[in-house]
Amino acid sequence: QVQLVESGGGLVQAGGSLRLSCTASGRTFSSYPMGWFRQAPGKEREFVAAISWSGTTSYADSVKGRFTISRVNAEKTVYLQMNSLNPEDTAVYYCAADPTWARVVVHGTPGYWGQGTRVSVSS
Numbered sequence: 646q647v648q649l650v651e652s653g654g655g656l657v658q659a660g661g662s663l664r665l666s667c668t669a670s671g672r673t674f675s676s677y678p679m680g681w682f683r684q685a686p687g688k689e690r691e692f693v694a695a696i697s698w699s700g701t702t703s704y705a706d707s708v709k710g711r712f713t714i715s716r717v718n719a720e721k722t723v724y725l726q727m728n729s730l731n732p733e734d735t736a737v738y739y740c741a742a743d744p745t746w747a748r749v750v751v752h753g754t755p756g757y758w759g760q761g762t763r764v765s766v767s768s
Contacts, residue, residue, distance in 0.1 A: 647671040647757040649740045654762030657730055661766070665725040667740030667759055674742070675718035677757075680749040681725045683736035683764075690739070694725060695749045703750045707733075730766045737761040 653665040665681070680695035694714040695703045702714055713726040723740060743755035 647674060647677065647742050649742060649757055649759035651738065651740045651759040651762040654738060654764045656765045656767065659731050659766055659768050661730050662726070662728045663730065663764060665727070665738055665740075665762060665764075667723045667725075669721045669723070669742065671721075673744075674721045677742045677744055678746045678749045678755075679714075679716060679723040680741045680755060681714060681723075682739045682741055682753070683734075684739070684761075685733075685736040688736075690753070692750065692753050693738070695746070696723065697746060727764070730764075732766045732768045735764060735766050737763050 648670040649667055651667045657663050676698050678697050681693040682690050683693050684690040693705050696714045696716050711729045716723045739761045740759040741755035742757040743749050749755045
């Protein structure tokens with residue numbers, strides 16, 4: 646069983662940066678692929694980034710070059726560094742985990758979700 650708790654959201658001006666954190670409980674955290682998803686108002690939830698246990702990463706085209714996902718297994722924490730934010734990045738950001746890479750990156754159906762943290766970018 647994995648429980649995920651996000652933090653780090655907030656209000657930032659366009660061009661600014663934020664770092665989201667996701668702390669997990671559960672002994673199997675270090676072996677699970679982890680990901681970030683987001684849901685903007687009136688839109689469906691979408692994949693943002695993912696990282697495997699060994700550090701392989703995947704990003705949505707919309708955030709490549711601006712966002713960086715990383716993890717520290719000893720701290721059971723995954724980070725999402727978000728730079729050059731723009732108003733289109735405004736959303737609730739969710740941390741997610743699943744034993745299977747494909748469910749996180751390909752199918753968007755990870756088995757474990759955090760409660761979400763809100764990011765608002767003003768123009």
